Amino acid sequence: DAGVIQSPRHEVTEMGQEVTLRCKPISGHNSLFWYRQTMMRGLELLIYFNNNVPIDDSGMPEDRFSAKMPNASFSTLKIQPSEPRDSAVYFCASSPDRGQNSPLHFGNGTRLTVT
Amino acid sequence: GQQVMQIPQYQHVQEGEDFTTYCNSSTTLSNIQWYKQRPGGHPVFLIQLVKSGEVKKQKRLTFQFGEAKKNSSLHITATQTTDVGTYFCAGGGGNFNKFYFGSGTKLNVKP
Numbered sequence: 001d002a003g004v005i006q007s008p009r010h011e012v013t014e015m016g017q018e019v020t021l022r023c024k025p026i027s028g029h030n031s032l033f034w035y036r037q038t039m040m041r042g043l044e045l046l047i048y049f050n051n052n053v054p055i056d057d058s059g060m061p062e063d064r065f066s067a068k069m070p071n072a073s074f075s076t077l078k079i080q081p082s083e084p085r086d087s088a089v090y091f092c093a094s095s096p097d098r099g100q101n102s103p104l105h106f107g108n109g110t111r112l113t114v115t
Numbered sequence: 116g117q118q119v120m121q122i123p124q125y126q127h128v129q130e131g132e133d134f135t136t137y138c139n140s141s142t143t144l145s146n147i148q149w150y151k152q153r154p155g156g157h158p159v160f161l162i163q164l165v166k167s168g169e170v171k172k173q174k175r176l177t178f179q180f181g182e183a184k185k186n187s188s189l190h191i192t193a194t195q196t197t198d199v200g201t202y203f204c205a206g207g208g209g210n211f212n213k214f215y216f217g218s219g220t221k222l223n224v225k226p
Contacts, residue, residue: 035216042217042219043203043219045216101165104158106157106159
C-alpha cells in the first residue's frame with residue numbers, strides 16, 4: 001500500500017501564476033478529499049468527491065480554485081491566478097467507502113508558497 | 116455549517132505528566148475521529164468513536180465520546196517525548212464521510 005501520493009511536495013510561485021496540485025488516492029478508495037491547512041484557519045475541507053463525482057465544493061474559497069477527478073486514480077486542485085494568501089499546506093485524503101465510519105488517509109501534502 | 120471547537124490550543128508538559136484535549140461541537144455528531152500530526156507531517160488516524168458514552172483505550176491514550184454525542188476528549192497518561200505533535204478531533208461523518216476538523220491541540224513534551 002503506497003498510501004495517498006501528492007505532488008509536488010513543495011511549490012513556490014509568483015502571484016498571478018497558475019498552480020496545479022496533484023493527488024493519487026489509495027487504490028480502491030472511492031472518496032477523495034482536498035483540505036487546506038494554515039495557522040490561522042486550521043484544516044479546512046475544500047471539496048470532496050465520491051466515485052469521481054464532486055459532492056460538495058462549498059469549502060472552495062473562490063472561483064480561482066477548481067478541482068477535478070477525471071478517474072478513480074487521479075485528482076487535481078488548480079488555483080488560477082494564485083495569490084499570496086493562498087500560501088498553505090494542501091492535503092489530499094482518501095477513504096475506502098462512502099460509509100460513515102471510514103478513516104481518512106492523508107497524503108504528505110503540498111506546501112505552497114505564493115510570493 | 117458544523118463547527119468543532121477544540122481546547123486548549125497549546126499544552127506544554129513535563130515528560131511523565133498527563134495531558135487532555137477537549138473537543139466540542141455545536142451539533143450532534145454522527146461520530147468523531149481523532150488524528151495526530153507530527154511536526155512537518157500529515158494527520159494520521161488514531162481512532163473513531165461512534166456510540167454515545169463510548170470509551171476506547173490505546174495503551175496510554177483514552178478516548179471518550181460524550182453522552183449527547185456533542186463532545187469528546189483524548190487523555191494521555193504519563194506523556195513521553197514521542198507524544199509530541201498536534202492532536203485533532205474531527206466530527207461528522209454522515210453519508211459521505213464528511214468531517215470537520217477542530218483547531219487542534221499542539222502538545223510539547225519536555226524531557
